[in-house]
Amino acid sequence: MVDEKGVPAGLWARCAACGHMVYEKDVEKLLGVCPECSHHRRVDARTRIRHLADPDTFEEFSVDLKSTDPLKFKDRIPYKERLKREQAKTGEVEAMIIGKAFIRGRPVILGVMNPMFIMASMGAVVGEKMVRAAERAVEDNLPLVVVTASGGARMQEGVVALTQMAKTASALAQLDDAGGLYIVVATDPTTGGVSASFASLGDIVLAEPKAMMGFAGPRVIQNTMNVELPEGFQTAEFMMEHGFVDRIVPRSDLRTEIARIIDFCGK
Amino acid sequence: MSNDEGATQANGSVVAVPLNTTTYLDFEKPLVRIEHDIAELQLEHGQTKRSVSADIKQQRSRYRSTLKRLYTNLTPWETVLVARHPQRPLTTDYLKTVFRDVCELHGDRCFGDDDAIITAFARVGGHRVMVIGHNKGKDIKERVACNFGCAHPEGYRKALGKMRLAQKYGLPVVCLVDTQWAFPGIGSEERGISHAIATNLMEMARLKTPIVSVVIGEGGSGGALGLAVADRVAMFQHSFYSVISPEGCAAILWKTAERRQHAAEALRLTSTELSRLGAIDDVIPEPVGGAHRDPAAVAANLEKYIVGSLDSLKRMKLPTLVRKRQERVRQMCSFYESPLEVKAAAEAAKEKLATRRATSRSSRISGRFTRREKISG
Numbered sequence: 001m002v003d004e005k006g007v008p009a010g011l012w013a014r015c016a017a018c019g020h021m022v023y024e025k026d027v028e029k030l031l032g033v034c035p036e037c038s039h040h041r042r043v044d045a046r047t048r049i050r051h052l053a054d055p056d057t058f059e060e061f062s063v064d065l066k067s068t069d070p071l072k073f074k075d076r077i078p079y080k081e082r083l084k085r086e087q088a089k090t091g092e093v094e095a096m097i098i099g100k101a102f103i104r105g106r107p108v109i110l111g112v113m114n115p116m117f118i119m120a121s122m123g124a125v126v127g128e129k130m131v132r133a134a135e136r137a138v139e140d141n142l143p144l145v146v147v148t149a150s151g152g153a154r155m156q157e158g159v160v161a162l163t164q165m166a167k168t169a170s171a172l173a174q175l176d177d178a179g180g181l182y183i184v185v186a187t188d189p190t191t192g193g194v195s196a197s198f199a200s201l202g203d204i205v206l207a208e209p210k211a212m213m214g215f216a217g218p219r220v221i222q223n224t225m226n227v228e229l230p231e232g233f234q235t236a237e238f239m240m241e242h243g244f245v246d247r248i249v250p251r252s253d254l255r256t257e258i259a260r261i262i263d264f265c266g267k
Numbered sequence: 268m269s270n271d272e273g274a275t276q277a278n279g280s281v282v283a284v285p286l287n288t289t290t291y292l293d294f295e296k297p298l299v300r301i302e303h304d305i306a307e308l309q310l311e312h313g314q315t316k317r318s319v320s321a322d323i324k325q326q327r328s329r330y331r332s333t334l335k336r337l338y339t340n341l342t343p344w345e346t347v348l349v350a351r352h353p354q355r356p357l358t359t360d361y362l363k364t365v366f367r368d369v370c371e372l373h374g375d376r377c378f379g380d381d382d383a384i385i386t387a388f389a390r391v392g393g394h395r396v397m398v399i400g401h402n403k404g405k406d407i408k409e410r411v412a413c414n415f416g417c418a419h420p421e422g423y424r425k426a427l428g429k430m431r432l433a434q435k436y437g438l439p440v441v442c443l444v445d446t447q448w449a450f451p452g453i454g455s456e457e458r459g460i461s462h463a464i465a466t467n468l469m470e471m472a473r474l475k476t477p478i479v480s481v482v483i484g485e486g487g488s489g490g491a492l493g494l495a496v497a498d499r500v501a502m503f504q505h506s507f508y509s510v511i512s513p514e515g516c517a518a519i520l521w522k523t524a525e526r527r528q529h530a531a532e533a534l535r536l537t538s539t540e541l542s543r544l545g546a547i548d549d550v551i552p553e554p555v556g557g558a559h560r561d562p563a564a565v566a567a568n569l570e571k572y573i574v575g576s577l578d579s580l581k582r583m584k585l586p587t588l589v590r591k592r593q594e595r596v597r598q599m600c601s602f603y604e605s606p607l608e609v610k611a612a613a614e615a616a617k618e619k620l621a622t623r624r625a626t627s628r629s630s631r632i633s634g635r636f637t638r639r640e641k642i643s644g
Binding site: 068070 | 278340448451452456457458459461462464472487488492493495496508510511529544546592593596600602604606607633
């Protein structure tokens with residue numbers, strides 16, 4: 001899984017899914033998708049914005065929000081230290097980026113989560129940014145598009161992280177009351193507290209092929225229930241089969257599909 | 268989780284020992300010793316007829332002071348143990364003590380009826396309400412039937428359905444939260460546990476009727492929050508409310524469940540901490556020694572809190588109520604900072620001050636002018 005972690009492996013790399021040696025430039029051209037098996041690699045938030053938004057149209061809001069470490073949390077390392085390390089590693093302040101952008105000429109409010117930053121877990125900042133994005137969508141009467149990817153609520157922020165679930169859901173209730181359009185693009189992995197709040201509340205839920213989607217972690221289910229998990233459990237396909245995803249959309253088609261849906265909804 | 272070694276009676280004695288059915292927790296060992304001493308004194312009295320009442324009295328007061336000392340300084344992990352105490356009163360107990368005329372309603376009209384969440388019409392004080400609570404079960408048979416209070420999607424959908432019913436007929440909703448987490452299982456995922464919880468959060472944020480939520484025991488993660496978006500959220504003094512169980516947190520961050528004490532501390536999951544963080548509105552006091560030592564007292568406190576909250580919430584107009592609920596949720600736990608925004612705000616304030624000074628100076632000048640004109644005139 002070297003390449004999953006964003007390590008530049010040079011010109012060639014082994015696909016984490018099919019094991020084929022793939023030419024990195026080909027993968028890049030395909031927006032991070034393996035040319036052999038169509039495995040969708042995780043991509044960081046900036047790359048995702050580049051994939052989705054029309055060139056040079058993204059205008060970021062609330063750039064520098066950061067956590068104040070309300071719990072003074074310390075596990076093996078202090079949370080503040082962990083944040084600093086993640087910031088140094090990714091060059092980002094937090095796990096979500098919000099802003100205004102154009103997708104095939106349609107103006108939208110765009111939120112993108114960054115799976116490279118503490119697995120895009122949700123703390124006070126991610127919650128606040130999601131709420132601000134929803135509020136801005138109401139204010140500007142624009143569709144809200146959110147690309148979700150998250151390991152869930154951020155443990156290091158404890159109950160503060162938990163309350164963000166209520167906060168984002170409440171903001172989306174207000175967006176819904178205002179007649180706003182909310183499109184979720186679920187990517188690998190969309191789980192836990194994010195899955196049980198704003199990622200499941202889209203008017204339209206799109207998902208990338210084979211993206212992991214679910215509430216409880218598969219290992220937790222396996223250990224507590226002592227059961228074998230069925231093949232393909234908690235994938236986007238599984239979620240569509242059970243009625244929780246509208247469409248599975250390959251990465252290359254996302255722009256077109258989002259634009260089409262916006263047009264259908266007359267936004 | 269618990270041990271009942273403390274419940275042993277002295278030497279199988281036939282002498283009248285006050286029947287002690289309390290299950291003692293690990294940290295309550297000093298109490299077990301005192302209990303033992305009292306039992307021995309009574310045994311001695313039975314055999315020798317020597318008067319020991321003064322000694323017993325002394326031991327009883329020692330018992331009370333030890334109990335008080337232990338419970339005023341509960342560590343977070345001890346709080347977790349108390350909140351999970353096998354004899355702690357449950358939703359089903361409060362349905363008998365706090366609520367009257369309980370009329371249970373079943374089913375989510377879609378898949379089934381989940382015993383892990385009970386929904387019922389009931390009366391409390393002068394109010395007709397919809398009460399919704401996690402059900403952990405009293406004995407092993409019940410516990411298995413309701414999955415130890417871990418609800419499936421149908422539980423949350425049943426809750427939402429009954430909340431909508433309450434909204435339609437103008438009944439306030441009272442939620443009693445007591446769950447380890449939402450049920451982690453294949454069926455739970457297949458039927459969309461994420462979607463069910465998320466929908467509850469969103470709909471509770473705009474439900475047009477008062478909602479009061481009380482964490483009575485365990486407030487575990489999204490499973491708890493799914494019944495805890497409300498106008499008033501309270502916790503019992505010795506309950507806990509957390510994003511993840513201390514065991515789960517320890518397993519992930521320290522790679523061993525043994526560090527659960529550390530995790531319990533780090534997570535700040537007690538009522539005092541949550542109050543400080545502004546994640547809850549009120550703490551409902553428990554008698555010394557926890558709810559299980561005096562269920563009647565704790566029921567009275569709960570009733571007082573619910574009735575008091577409903578009295579004031581029902582005075583509000585519905586649109587105001589919902590707006591205030593949303594504002595409250597909006598402002599809750601906003602623990603972030605933004606140097607840029609602070610700078611921008613400071614600059615805006617400076618500018619505002621400058622314009623105000625400029626305008627006040629010009630008005631003063633013009634004021635002087637008028638005065639002078641007046642004088643000259």
